[in-house]
Amino acid sequence: MAHRGRLVAQGVAVGLVALLFLLLVWALVTDAGGDLAEAAARGERPEAPDFTLERLDREGELTLSSLRGKAVVLNVWASWCLPCKEEAPFLEQVWREERARGLVVVGLDAKDFRKDARRFARRFDLTFPLVFDGPGDVAADRYGVTGFPETFVVDREGMVLEVFVGGITAAEDRARLRAAVNRALAT
Amino acid sequence: MRALLVALVAFLVLAAGAQAAGPPNAADLEAELVCPVCETTLDQSDAPVAQRMKAFIRVRIAAGDNEQEIKDALVAEFGSGVLATPPKRGFGLLAWLLPLGALVAGVITVVLLVQRWSGRRGPPDPERPLDPDLERRLDEELARFEG
Numbered sequence: 001m002a003h004r005g006r007l008v009a010q011g012v013a014v015g016l017v018a019l020l021f022l023l024l025v026w027a028l029v030t031d032a033g034g035d036l037a038e039a040a041a042r043g044e045r046p047e048a049p050d051f052t053l054e055r056l057d058r059e060g061e062l063t064l065s066s067l068r069g070k071a072v073v074l075n076v077w078a079s080w081c082l083p084c085k086e087e088a089p090f091l092e093q094v095w096r097e098e099r100a101r102g103l104v105v106v107g108l109d110a111k112d113f114r115k116d117a118r119r120f121a122r123r124f125d126l127t128f129p130l131v132f133d134g135p136g137d138v139a140a141d142r143y144g145v146t147g148f149p150e151t152f153v154v155d156r157e158g159m160v161l162e163v164f165v166g167g168i169t170a171a172e173d174r175a176r177l178r179a180a181v182n183r184a185l186a187t
Numbered sequence: 188m189r190a191l192l193v194a195l196v197a198f199l200v201l202a203a204g205a206q207a208a209g210p211p212n213a214a215d216l217e218a219e220l221v222c223p224v225c226e227t228t229l230d231q232s233d234a235p236v237a238q239r240m241k242a243f244i245r246v247r248i249a250a251g252d253n254e255q256e257i258k259d260a261l262v263a264e265f266g267s268g269v270l271a272t273p274p275k276r277g278f279g280l281l282a283w284l285l286p287l288g289a290l291v292a293g294v295i296t297v298v299l300l301v302q303r304w305s306g307r308r309g310p311p312d313p314e315r316p317l318d319p320d321l322e323r324r325l326d327e328e329l330a331r332f333e334g
Contacts, residue, residue, distance in 0.1 A: 078236065
């Protein structure tokens with residue numbers, strides 16, 4: 001009887017260790033953090049992780065996959081981020097110039113107060129869709145964002161073509177973004 | 188002596204009640220909330236978002252919010268990760284109960300093990316009869332020794 005009890009205890013212990021191992025594997029497999037930028041830099045086209053987030057510019061929510069068929073510039077920003085202020089007018093300009101061709105710029109505000117984000121949008125006259133990711137879960141866990149801002153250019157098929165880490169403020173970065181947008185629109 | 192004890196307990200209860208009813212302390216709140224960018228408590232952080240959160244706390248205190256209302260407002264913006272300690276309700280309660288459960292399980296295990304070990308080393312039961320074969324051999328040995 002004691003032998004059987006010991007066997008059961010050993011079985012439970014082995015089961016627990018196996019469960020923890022599976023959890024670790026699952027976490028590693030599902031963690032996109034940082035991989036998107038690296039994969040895009042290698043010329044691969046990783047799929048843009050989908051999300052549904054509350055909108056800041058109007059009522060309701062926005063789901064990224066609902067924009068399939070359009071090219072998307074996903075800009076991760078926060079109102080307290082200095083480079084975000086520098087690049088915001090440029091992103092608004094790109095949106096206004098390219099929206100007729102099928103481009104959508106989506107501003108993903110993370111780790112921020114909603115009120116501050118809306119004030120930021122008014123200050124820079126942003127008219128593109130804005131979504132709110134207060135805890136930063138989508139930005140950090142799905143897109144691997146570690147600093148602000150970061151920008152992802154997604155083609156019409158929902159694949160990431162290029163990632164910009166840091167503000168798009170230098171002329172060469174702005175030219176690179178426009179080229180990436182053209183590639184995304186061409187898919 | 189008894190009256191003194193009752194008076195002391197009453198004083199402590201009243202003092203605790205008076206403290207809870209007062210406005211929350213900004214420094215205490217800053218030690219209980221986490222900056223979502225640098226992930227240290229607000230009192231340890233100078234990140235822009237942490238400064239913004241500190242200003243928010245002061246404004247809410249001035250507006251008359253209590254500690255829980257301020258924490259709830261920040262959780263509504265930044266999620267529950269902004270709390271330095273998990274809430275003592277819902278799923279967060281597990282974080283408080285699990286270590287206690289582990290402690291109790293550990294104590295029970297130690298007690299059981301000690302009982303088992305001391306049982307092994309205990310004196311032999313004097314009432315327990317010897318094996319007849321062994322008893323016979325023992326008698327023979329004794330007889331030979333005495334003879």
